[in-house]
Amino acid sequence: MASVLKRRGRIQVRLDERERVALLDIVERLTVHISRALATTPRAYEDETKQAEYDRWVRPEIERGYEADLDVIRDALSAGDELLVLTEAQVYAWLRGFNQLRLAAGSLIGITEDGWESDATDALRAQPEFGMLMALGWLQEELVAALES
Amino acid sequence: MTTATPVPVENPVREDKTVREPAWNVIVWNDPITLMSYVVLVLRKLFGYDHTTATTLMLQVHEEGKAIVATQPREQAEVSVARLHAFGLQATLARL
Numbered sequence: 127m128a129s130v131l132k133r134r135g136r137i138q139v140r141l142d143e144r145e146r147v148a149l150l151d152i153v154e155r156l157t158v159h160i161s162r163a164l165a166t167t168p169r170a171y172e173d174e175t176k177q178a179e180y181d182r183w184v185r186p187e188i189e190r191g192y193e194a195d196l197d198v199i200r201d202a203l204s205a206g207d208e209l210l211v212l213t214e215a216q217v218y219a220w221l222r223g224f225n226q227l228r229l230a231a232g233s234l235i236g237i238t239e240d241g242w243e244s245d246a247t248d249a250l251r252a253q254p255e256f257g258m259l260m261a262l263g264w265l266q267e268e269l270v271a272a273l274e275s
Numbered sequence: 276m277t278t279a280t281p282v283p284v285e286n287p288v289r290e291d292k293t294v295r296e297p298a299w300n301v302i303v304w305n306d307p308i309t310l311m312s313y314v315v316l317v318l319r320k321l322f323g324y325d326h327t328t329a330t331t332l333m334l335q336v337h338e339e340g341k342a343i344v345a346t347q348p349r350e351q352a353e354v355s356v357a358r359l360h361a362f363g364l365q366a367t368l369a370r371l
Contacts, residue, residue: 170356170367184357191361221316225309225363232308240307240337263310270312274326
């Protein structure tokens with residue numbers, strides 16, 4: 127089973143072959159839906175002119191950052207190693223990437239309110255994206271805990 | 276070409292007018308997906324808060340829907356919002 131540990135200042139993520147393949151599949155399946163989640167992101171400014179400037183000058187760099195974070199995840203998972211040793215910068219890239227993927231999954235299954243985990247209907251739990259949301263959330267929690275340990 | 280002889284100024288008047296930039300609030304908004312522990316981590320990393328302060332702000336976001344996490348000059352506030360967006364948090368800035 128997957129595990130995350132901190133040893134000598136590095137984060138070690140252990141994933142077996144099946145888990146690595148499943149995680150890569152989640153990344154690929156949700157990446158194409160990130161733009162949908164971004165469409166619901168609130169604006170930085172209320173003012174139209176300032177927002178237009180932000181969209182023109184700042185947002186493209188942020189979106190390039192999202193792509194770079196997902197590349198970091200894909201590269202690590204594609205290497206085929208059972209034990210992945212990540213630097214702190216890589217862990218932050220994973221965390222940001224997983225958050226984007228979770229937002230995409232949540233958007234796909236229409237989650238708009240807190241409490242969805244406890245109030246989820248059987249139909250919601252049966253959605254593949256629900257499982258992806260939970261799996262990515264578990265890994266995110268483990269990575270945060272490892273960083274803070 | 277002539278050279279003006281410097282004349283010492285007695286009691287020079289200094290104009291120490293500090294132009295204060297208007298402050299802007301950096302606001303983080305609740306979303307139902309992002310993990311609480313992740314929000315705490317991001318607030319600590321970006322703003323240097325200790326765990327208790329970051330947790331208090333995160334709980335305010337969760338319970339009240341939003342929290343002001345910093346008050347800064349506009350340029351700095353915009354950078355903060357952009358960094359929060361890079362972490363996937365929902366954030367806006369508003370003039371005080």
